[in-house]
Amino acid sequence: MLVKILSIINIIIAVQAIFLVFHFFFKRKGEKILNILLGLLCFCFAILSIRTCYHLNSFLGIETLLLRVSLHVAWFIGPLLFLYVLFYEGKLNKRIVFFNTTPYVFIALFDIIFNRHDYIIDLQNLFIIQIIIYLMLIIRHCFKNYRRAKQFYSWILPSLFTMSFLISFYLVSILCRNFGIDFFSNGLMRNFKSLLVIPVFYIAYKEMNSTNEFGIKPKKYKTSPLSREKREMYLKKIEKIMREEKLFLNKNLTLQIFSKLIGIQSKYISQVINQNLDLSFSEYLLQYRIEEVKKNLFDPKKANLTIYGIAQDSGFSSNSRFNYLFKKDTGLTPKQFRTQKR
Secondary structure, rough: HHHHHHHHHHHHHHHHHHHHHHHOOOOOOHHHHHHHHHHHHHHHHHHHHHHHHHHHOOOHHHHHHHHHHHHHHHHHHHHHHHHHHHHOOOOHHHHHHOOOOOOHHHHHHHHHHOHHHHHHHHHHHHHHHHHHHHHHHHHHHHHHHOOHHHHHHHHHHHHHHHHHHHHHHHHHHHHHHHHOOOOHHHHHHHHHHHHHHHHHHHHHHHOOOOOOOOHHHOOOOOOOOOHHHHHHHHHHHHHHHOOOOOOOOOOOOOOHHHHHHHHHHHHHHHHHHHHHHHOOOOHHHHHHHHHHEEEOOOOOOOOOOOHHHHHHHHOOOHHHHHHHHHHHHHOOOOHHHHHHOO
16 A cells, blocks of 8 residues: 555656646746756656655566666756856856766766676665755855845855755665564655755745746846956955945935945945845945844943943934834844844
8 A cells, every 4th residue: 555655656756746847848938058957857866756656566577777867866956056056146057067967977877887786786885975965065155245235145055054954864764674673664764855845846846936037136236347257356345345344324325325436336335235235225234234233232331321222322213214214124123133132
């Protein structure tokens, strides 16, 4: 009975994955590279699910071919997710694609040409280690760049955490099995790779039902002369001056005034903050001001000031707007924040 249920689940996964492969490969809207990467991910899981279904039903005549193919496609799950995440930051280039795919292509060719299937099976034990390493790299990259593109990374992080949980659960199950504790049957354990499709389907179907492709806003700066390196240089200069001179404390600071002070055209300041931090200039200022309020609420030197007095010293000019923005950012009123954090 369990075998039949697992077989049906894998057939459903395979059908859905194949549908998504065609959807992304022939999709005209959105980012072409991301469409291809998601399509390839779905293709990997379609093959894995078909192989698992055949394995559960002991179709040995077809099993050998499917086993060889599925063992190789499993290697590409981690790299494809990694390339997907790198795309947003503009860090995806031919060299990165080459070094993250070529080794696994050689492994596949080695098996096909020399028919060293026994060696390849042993090598596949490293699949879990490989995908763990990739997940660590991806999650580290997401957290490192989260402030720059919250919308995009909040889109993919739930999937990465789910995949990490599934792999951790699988490793614990294997460890328990070594001590003679079996939580799951062999059929369920063999079905593990198919379960990794859950977070991938989450990304795929969320994208299909979203009006904002992959969480990426349409490109507004196609004709801008600013290179990525130039933007990074401008951003460092903007943040250095903003932090060191605390220009955000000026209630009357505008984009135009800031432009004159820093010596960068206002349109480039706006572009750099928007593209690198996914914020407008006013949102950028508010971020600094709110952080300043949080710090000053616990500063003994400002204990004699009212909360609104602290807000004014931090660059806010309207009490009602300050209260609204502070609660929107923290989920608490300034008074609640001060009481709760003490």
